[in-house]
Amino acid sequence: MTQTDDLAQHGAHVRADLSLSLCKELSITLAKFPRVSLGHLPTPLEPMDRLSEHLGGPRIWVKRDDCTGLSSGGNKTRKLEFLMADAQRQGADTIITQGATQSNHARQTAAAAAKLGMACHILLEDRTGSKDENYVLNGNVLLDRLHGATVSKRPGGADMNAEMTTLAEQVLRDGKIPYVVPGGGSNPIGALGYVNCARELTEQAAKAGLGIDALVHATGSSGTQAGLVVGLAALKSSVHLLGVGVRAPQDKQEQMVFDLAQRTADFLGTGLSIERSDVRANCDYVGPGYGLPTPGMVDAIKLLAETEGLLFDPVYSGKGLDGLIDQIRKGYFDGMNNIVFLHTGGSAALFGYPTTFDLPGYQDQDDT
Numbered sequence: 198m199t200q201t202d203d204l205a206q207h208g209a210h211v212r213a214d215l216s217l218s219l220c221k222e223l224s225i226t227l228a229k230f231p232r233v234s235l236g237h238l239p240t241p242l243e244p245m246d247r248l249s250e251h252l253g254g255p256r257i258w259v260k261r262d263d264c265t266g267l268s269s270g271g272n273k274t275r276k277l278e279f280l281m282a283d284a285q286r287q288g289a290d291t292i293i294t295q296g297a298t299q300s301n302h303a304r305q306t307a308a309a310a311a312k313l314g315m316a317c318h319i320l321l322e323d324r325t326g327s328k329d330e331n332y333v334l335n336g337n338v339l340l341d342r343l344h345g346a347t348v349s350k351r352p353g354g355a356d357m358n359a360e361m362t363t364l365a366e367q368v369l370r371d372g373k374i375p376y377v378v379p380g381g382g383s384n385p386i387g388a389l390g391y392v393n394c395a396r397e398l399t400e401q402a403a404k405a406g407l408g409i410d411a412l413v414h415a416t417g418s419s420g421t422q423a424g425l426v427v428g429l430a431a432l433k434s435s436v437h438l439l440g441v442g443v444r445a446p447q448d449k450q451e452q453m454v455f456d457l458a459q460r461t462a463d464f465l466g467t468g469l470s471i472e473r474s475d476v477r478a479n480c481d482y483v484g485p486g487y488g489l490p491t492p493g494m495v496d497a498i499k500l501l502a503e504t505e506g507l508l509f510d511p512v513y514s515g516k517g518l519d520g521l522i523d524q525i526r527k528g529y530f531d532g533m534n535n536i537v538f539l540h541t542g543g544s545a546a547l548f549g550y551p552t553t554f555d556l557p558g559y560q561d562q563d564d565t
């Protein structure tokens with residue numbers, strides 16, 4: 198080993214030690230907030246070597262938040278650990294939330310309420326206009342009902358916050374105590390779940406001696422990215438964070454994330470200030486609209502299913518992956534060695550989109 202190698206190795210050790218001590222500090226800060234255990238944490242961090250080889254690019258890893266455990270997993274479980282604890286603290290017995298028809302957030306909220314013995318009302322907004330029976334009844338909608346939630350529908354464009362307020366008033370009149378979880382669980386309480394994920398990932402990487410260059414994920418209601426921005430800032434991390442948008446245009450998405458990140462940092466109470474330049478979203482992969490399939494999403498989901506045996510969803514993680522793959526091909530990550538894709542879950546939604554993937558039928562016995 199040369200002297201330069203020796204120095205580089207020493208530097209890496211010092212950085213890992215510093216990361217671990219900042220992780221510990223952040224754990225102590227987070228421990229001040231009420232939290233219920235709902236997820237299987239920490240989630241695994243795994244290499245996707247067949248995908249990396251296929252793309253001939255950097256080494257790609259997957260942070261398996263699809264394995265959080267609650268009702269087929271996903272990113273909302275981390276947020277719900279803090280939100281449901283807040284609901285319990287307020288003495289609530291009835292949870293109200295809203296989302297799109299195939300909302301993964303609604304499904305995980307219904308499951309969390311079931312686990313904690315609370316009633317759950319879900320309002321589903323018809324954002325796509327699809328009348329496909331699988332879309333309106335299968336996938337997440339089937340699971341919402343299986344978890345015992347009361348599900349009602351609202352037309353696309355309805356004021357869903359006002360709808361939730363009206364429902365909460367009704368619940369109160371019925372003698373129950375409602376707690377409203379915002380769409381996507383995205384407020385400073387929910388975002389704490391992803392402050393914690395930034396800590397968890399940083400700790401995993403430091404212990405494994407892995408230098409993560411970039412972290413990529415699908416961004417929608419913004420709580421996941423806002424929490425990660427705050428967590429990475431608290432850890433003084435140099436990881437390049439990129440959200441791939443699924444609904445709003447870039448300016449609006451970045452502003453939403455930035456606003457929530459600032460509010461989350463204030464809520465955390467450590468005097469952290471958030472840089473606008475730490476908030477990056479690429480919204481080129483939305484296609485015709487929220488929840489509507491794109492060829493890139495279809496190809497990305499098929500590629501990952503065939504190369505890694507992993508399932509992603511058509512609305513969020515599939516479009517996020519499309520962005521990751523396309524940006525690797527276009528050179529956005531050139532010079533970076535290790536890129537982590539945060540798998541935010543959602544595979545239950547695949548069953549709401551069975552005809553989207555244009556798969557061959559069964560082979561007849563005569564053909565074999």
Ligand SMILES: Cc1ncc(COP(=O)(O)O)c(C=O)c1O
Binds near residue numbers: 419420421513
């Ligand atoms: C599978 C999946 N990925 C990503 C997201 C986006 O997360 P956020 O709403 O926190 O931006 C969602 C939100 O519903 C989701 O269900």
